[in-house]
């Protein structure tokens with residue numbers, strides 16, 4: 001758990017850097033290093049979802065549909081909020097399921113996805129080249 | 130006893146107690162109930178024991194609404210369409226019988242409980258396992274697997290039972306042969322229900338053979354059991370005393386034609402670990418030597434809350450994926466999309482497990498093909514009328530104008546979403562929905578060969594052709610059997626219910642004719 005908490009903090013710090021970089025360079029797409037396989041932040045995201053490249057594919061579609069969510073900190077906070085302040089796998093997974101129960105879903109290229117899950121995918125997109 | 134009407138002398142006049150027109154599941158079920166009784170029964174069937182293209186051609190007609198084959202969806206021979214039915218059986222739901230304030234023309238004259246005992250008997254006639262349509266304990270024990278506790282409250286399950294499928298003609302032919310009081314006339318086409326002057330009784334039936342013979346048959350009571358399209362057609366053709374047709378004082382005969390719209394390709398589900406969906410949800414499981422499978426359907430509570438119609442979904446594994454062999458779907462792009470979703474959601478779909486199959490780490494999951502059918506609102510503009518062209522007997526053919534409404538579509542789309550949400554909520558899979566919520570039905574909508582509603586049942590002659598006993602309003606000795614009497618269609622395949630109704634009608638007629 002401690003290790004996971006560490007990973008997600010790493011993740012957040014790095015993500016925020018990329019956002020800053022993106023904003024500075026004025027690019028629509030966020031500039032920033034891709035997550036390397038051994039990277040702790042990548043590990044957190046990978047622990048919660050699955051393959052990051054695949055997730056990023058759907059995440060990009062989500063961000064195109066919701067461009068005002070191109071903000072890693074905001075995305076992260078929203079995920080953390082619905083997961084009741086926790087970011088371990090069990091809490092995030094429960095939040096995702098709960099989205100489906102409550103109908104808090106979005107359509108991503110036809111896939112009906114939990115809003116939280118789509119945001120996780122968006123984080124994967126923001127953190128990939 | 131069986132008699133070929135073509136072998137009778139021309140203009141034979143037959144007299145009997147009960148005339149049943151049409152030897153499909155409804156007619157055969159009804160006739161068998163009178164075996165050995167002190168009544169003479171004639172079952173009058175257009176076809177013979179085998180299919181005959183000339184007889185089948187009598188079913189040709191025009192379709193002016195949603196494209197519909199009138200010849201491919203029915204069989205005109207002894208046993209009727211049960212000669213090629215699929216055998217899917219389940220009763221209508223309680224809510225299907227209720228008057229729903231959001232659904233115009235809804236409500237049967239009686240609740241489902243009226244049919245409970247008849248459903249049990251009907252289950253025997255169609256040779257399915259004892260009717261355990263909702264009994265989760267029974268199926269948990271029989272299948273040996275835990276069943277799922279659904280999570281959203283939007284859906285529930287029912288167990289569809291599979292008839293062998295019973296071919297009514299073959300299965301019950303000997304019974305009819307042996308019954309000394311039942312005569313089945315084959316190759317005998319009823320062309321007219323001749324009315325009395327008073328307009329309140331059928332006087333006799335006119336019968337024609339394709340070889341040019343004409344006969345008549347007089348009975349104390351008549352039952353029309355020729356399927357929902359022909360039941361309307363024969364009433365509309367019987368114009369001795371009313372140019373609109375028999376039983377059509379309120380212009381209702383042929384209206385309210387309903388099908389169960391089937392939309393193919395409306396979506397697919399991917400699952401990382403198929404074992405999380407017990408087998409009975411994705412394939413037929415045998416119990417008591419008969420098959421059953423889960424169908425998902427909206428809960429009554431959800432339908433009431435959202436003012437929706439009924440629907441049914443079933444599914445089966447259509448292909449499996451390995452990371453490096455992403456091709457089980459016919460469309461490679463779709464296959465890649467499936468694999469992407471399986472990879473992206475892998476952890477969420479396995480409760481955190483990473484490797485599913487240690488012998489095959491590249492294994493990604495499966496995709497499920499989905500089947501659906503939905504309820505359509507009773508719609509007076511969806512109808513059977515007579516066309517300008519004639520068949521080989523000189524009778525006007527039917528014209529079918531099958532129509533669906535926006536209410537039907539909206540309901541269906543909502544239920545498709547519910548299915549996707551349920552799979553997500555259970556952490557089982559992710560669904561790709563291919564039907565747009567854009568106010569339009571998909572280009573391709575099929576029927577399920579389920580014809581209903583054209584002589585609907587109501588206690589009020591202004592809103593129904595037959596009364597609660599299936600007697601045609603205003604005609605004392607004419608009854609209708611079959612799914613044409615359904616005021617609403619639900620989504621259950623119709624045969625079990627129409628057999629139950631035929632058994633109920635038999636009880637009524639036993640009293641009447643005693």
Ligand SMILES: Cc1cc2nc3c(=O)[nH]c(=O)nc-3n(C[C@H](O)[C@H](O)[C@H](O)COP(=O)(O)OP(=O)(O)OC[C@H]3O[C@@H](n4cnc5c(N)ncnc54)[C@H](O)[C@@H]3O)c2cc1C
Nearest residue numbers: 151153154155175209210215216217319356578611622624
């Ligand atoms: C391909 C297919 C698959 C199906 N699968 C299922 C399924 O899985 N589950 C389910 O519940 N239902 C299914 N059905 C529907 C099912 O077959 C019908 O609900 C059932 O056969 C209706 O029974 P019936 O006796 O009312 O009418 P029919 O079976 O249509 O029988 C009517 C009889 O009347 C005779 N007839 C017609 N006109 C005249 C006339 N003028 N004079 C004398 N006789 C006449 C016909 O020859 C026929 O024998 C399926 C249908 C088809 C076509």
